[in-house]
Amino acid sequence: MPEQRLVLASNNAGKIRELGDLLAPMHFLVEAQGDLGVPEAEEPAVTFVENALIKARNAASHTGLPALADDSGLAVDALDGAPGVQSARYAGDGASDADNVRHLLDAMAGIPEAGRSAQFHCVLVYLRHALDPTPIICHGVWAGRILTEPRGEGGFGYDPVFWVPGKDCSAAELARSEKSRISHRGKALEGLLGSLRGRATL
Ligand SMILES: O=P(O)(O)OP(=O)(O)OP(=O)(O)OC[C@H]1O[C@@H](n2cnc3c(O)ncnc32)[C@H](O)[C@@H]1O
Ligand SMILES: [Mg+2]
Numbered sequence: 001m002p003e004q005r006l007v008l009a010s011n012n013a014g015k016i017r018e019l020g021d022l023l024a025p026m027h028f029l030v031e032a033q034g035d036l037g038v039p040e041a042e043e044p045a046v047t048f049v050e051n052a053l054i055k056a057r058n059a060a061s062h063t064g065l066p067a068l069a070d071d072s073g074l075a076v077d078a079l080d081g082a083p084g085v086q087s088a089r090y091a092g093d094g095a096s097d098a099d100n101v102r103h104l105l106d107a108m109a110g111i112p113e114a115g116r117s118a119q120f121h122c123v124l125v126y127l128r129h130a131l132d133p134t135p136i137i138c139h140g141v142w143a144g145r146i147l148t149e150p151r152g153e154g155g156f157g158y159d160p161v162f163w164v165p166g167k168d169c170s171a172a173e174l175a176r177s178e179k180s181r182i183s184h185r186g187k188a189l190e191g192l193l194g195s196l197r198g199r200a201t202l
Contacts, residue, residue: 003029004202009059009069011040012088014156015185019070022180022189026196031065038062048072048085048123049137061130066202068192072122072184074158076146078115079107087157097157101150105161108146116146120162122184124192128202136195140187144171155179 006028008016016032023030041058043051048071056069073087083090083104091103108116119141126136143165150160152172159171164182171179180186196202 003027005029005031005065007036007038007059007063007065007067008032009038009041009055009067012070012156015070015072018176018180018183018185019068019189021176022186022193023068026193027202033059033063033067036063036065043071043085046085048121049125049139051085052123052125052137053127053135056125056127056135057130060127060132064129066129067127069125070122070185070188071125072120074104074118074120074162076104076108076116076118078111078117082107101158101161104146104158105148108148113145117143118146118162119143120158120184122188124185124188126192126196136192138188138191138195140184140189140191142182142184142187 004027008019008030010016011034020030038059041055043054045051045054052069052071055071056067060067073084075081075084089095091099122140124138145163147161147163147170151170152160154174154176155172162171164171164174167174
């Protein structure tokens, strides 16, 4: 089967790496939007699904290619779901991963282990073209707990402070393939690939 070009509507190197791994066995030639000159989309919405649709449509309309977008984030129960859709800019516009992690640990100072439950969410949107009226939308969730100090060097974002129950390590201490197998992103992509396989046209 010839390879189908697909634009990844993300500028996050960690996501691009993980989605690239997961899409490798499929018949896609994956290209990051930054390599195709796509301008970054605003993410003004209050839901992951709306932001993912906006990002996918932006990339599809600038390239004429099918597009896959990922809007994701961390929801901490003790913080009423924050940082949520604000996860990338929790410590302010232009914040680094380390800034956001520090901001989170400060916000949770003094909260005991039993109150530190949290979930990663990932919503993936696949559009065949910018005006696709039937996007494929998949949502994956990964439950864990927030540590009091960062651990591990792998992954990205909040991985060093996300404790993975059952693995007895942080998400940043998991092998890349293991994270992809059990993470919010891995689960969402599994659903997406199932829907794509059931479709006549990519
Ligand atoms: O919008 P794009 O360009 O895709 O990149 P982004 O980093 O801005 O991505 P989001 O708007 O979806 O924000 C998601 C943030 O949530 C965090 N996040 C998402 N998935 C994560 C994961 O697997 N591990 C750790 N942190 C994650 C991380 O801080 C991301 O920056
Ligand atoms: Mg973003």
